[in-house]
Amino acid sequence: MADELTLEQLARYTGEPEERLRDWRSRGLVGGGSDKLTQRDLERVRLIQLCLRRGIDLNAIAEANRTQRMIDRYVEMLPEPDDRTYSFAEAAEIAGLDLDVAQAMWKNSGLAAQQGESLREEDIEAFRAFKAFADAGFPAAALAEGTRVFADSLARVAEMESKLFHFYVHERLKAQGLAGDDLLKATDDAGEIARPLLEPTILYFHRKAWEKSVREDLVMHMAEEAGLTRAS
Numbered sequence: 695m696a697d698e699l700t701l702e703q704l705a706r707y708t709g710e711p712e713e714r715l716r717d718w719r720s721r722g723l724v725g726g727g728s729d730k731l732t733q734r735d736l737e738r739v740r741l742i743q744l745c746l747r748r749g750i751d752l753n754a755i756a757e758a759n760r761t762q763r764m765i766d767r768y769v770e771m772l773p774e775p776d777d778r779t780y781s782f783a784e785a786a787e788i789a790g791l792d793l794d795v796a797q798a799m800w801k802n803s804g805l806a807a808q809q810g811e812s813l814r815e816e817d818i819e820a821f822r823a824f825k826a827f828a829d830a831g832f833p834a835a836a837l838a839e840g841t842r843v844f845a846d847s848l849a850r851v852a853e854m855e856s857k858l859f860h861f862y863v864h865e866r867l868k869a870q871g872l873a874g875d876d877l878l879k880a881t882d883d884a885g886e887i888a889r890p891l892l893e894p895t896i897l898y899f900h901r902k903a904w905e906k907s908v909r910e911d912l913v914m915h916m917a918e919e920a921g922l923t924r925a926s
Contacts, residue, residue, distance in 0.1 A: 697775075699731040707812075708739040718742065721756040723765055733775040741765055762878060771885075775814075785813040789821030795834060799824050802838045803845040848896075855892055859885070 704724070705712045719725045723742055724735045742765065745755050758764040780788070786796040799821075827837055863884050864877075872880055917923045 737769050780813045785818045789818050791821045791825040799841050802841040
């Protein structure tokens with residue numbers, strides 16, 4: 695997919711009628727103030743669609759974006775799109791993963807509801823990891839269980855991160871009397887400090903939990919060897 699999109703392509707990829715997208719562009723919600731449409735507008739449309747599904751009026755969305763760059767700022771937080779995307783079958787084939795296994799993992803992770811079937815390089819790398827786990831002897835049922843645990847646990851972590859920032863940084867700054875551009879700058883400055891720390895923090899706690907789980911695994915094996923419990 696080329697970086698620049700036509701209105702027809704944007705409509706096809708998002709399921710929104712062209713006339714509605716024209717209206718959204720006239721309101722400054724897509725296009726980023728330019729006549730050109732890019733892959734970033736795919737994410738703008740997804741965010742608008744999510745807000746509308748949650749009952750937020752289009753006029754309120756447009757006003758928040760006009761006064762606070764709300765849609766634009768959240769698009770900027772998300773990763774830059776890859777140079778190209780892949781169909782589900784293409785991604786599975788490139789990774790060497792059986793299509794049925796790939797679809798099961800994708801469904802169990804809950805990602806299908808978020809992204810549809812427009813996959814990126816990082817998704818192919820995840821499929822390669824699934825294949826490596828399968829080649830190591832993990833049965834499909836174990837992979838499905840592990841995928842659900844990873845996805846559910848880290849979804850809760852990600853939600854915690856965003857909610858903590860909203861309530862304890864952004865709202866605290868508002869309560870201190872900041873508004874308009876001053877509020878946006880202070881919020882963005884705090885975000886620039888916090889965002890690079892998130893993944894190292896997750897990795898730190900995972901390593902600590904892994905140490906604990908290794909010790910517990912030893913105890914489980916010892917108990918089995920000593921006849922205190924039945925073998926798993």
